[in-house]
Amino acid sequence: MRVIIAEDQAMLRGALSALLDLEDDIEVVGQAGDGQQALQLIMQERPDLCLLDIEMPLLSGLDVAEKVKELQLDCRVVILTTFSRAGYFQRAIRAGARGxxxxxxxxxxxxxALRTVHAGGRAVSPELALTFWEEENPLTEREREVLKLAAEGLSAGEIAKSLFLSAGTVRNYLSEAMQKLEAKNRIEAIGIAQKKGWLG
Structure with a gap:
């Protein structure tokens, strides 16, 4: 099976590539240090699988997975992470990631895991599986949008303009989000949602 590895830490990328190349049935056909490069390699090399780190410059691994799905590229996605955040997992599954x-x-x-995914199955690290199924994101899409913009430092008025809503509606969304996350204020709500990977 032909594999592309996308990981922004050069040492880890090189080590993964060298170790996987030792496997008889795995050939690493490309390495990328950022998401943009990963997407270009996938389109160019047409690998069977791509191994994507989540946190990468330009495009995250989740962004790349979404693009692969959107462009209907025949490449199975496996996400590699240090984070056991439920929101990341849910977004990865929506993007069609198989591992x-x-x-x-x-x-x-x-x-x-790569062999399982290549054969059409799914693979999730056992240590991650438990945390993922425990917590469902309680925020609606609109609440996520509003919190995301608030996290970028926008005021209620600016968020309202950006989303074509009234300032009162934006304040309602923020208040709903704070209630659901049991946060005392919007800063705490943003912190909780980011930590759990619920802002996407």
Whole structure:
């Protein structure tokens, strides 16, 4: 199976590539240091699988997964992460990712997961699975949008203009979000939602 690895830490990327290349049935056909490069490589090389880190410059691994789905590229996505955030997992599944693994998984586990995904199955690190199913994102899409813009430092008035809503409606969304997240104020609500990966 032909694999592309996208990871912004050069040392980890090189180590993963070298270790996977030792497997008889796995060939690493490209390496990328950012999401934009990863997407270009996927379109150019047409690999069977791509192994994507979440946190990358230009495009995150989740952005790339969404693009792969949107462009209907015939490449199965496996997300590699250090984060056990439920929101990331839910977004990855929506984007069609077939695997969600921890970066510190043993290489045998990674190889086995890639084979499972290549054969049409799914693979999730057991340590991650529990946290993911426990917490469902309580925020609606609109509440997420409003919180996301608030996190960028926009005032209620500016958010209202940006989303074509009234300032009162925006304040209602913020208040709903704070209530659902049991936060005392919008700053705390943003912090909780970001920590859980619920702002996407």
């Amino acid at each position: 969600f693994l921890l970066k510190d998984s043993p290489i045998e586990e990674l190889g086995a």
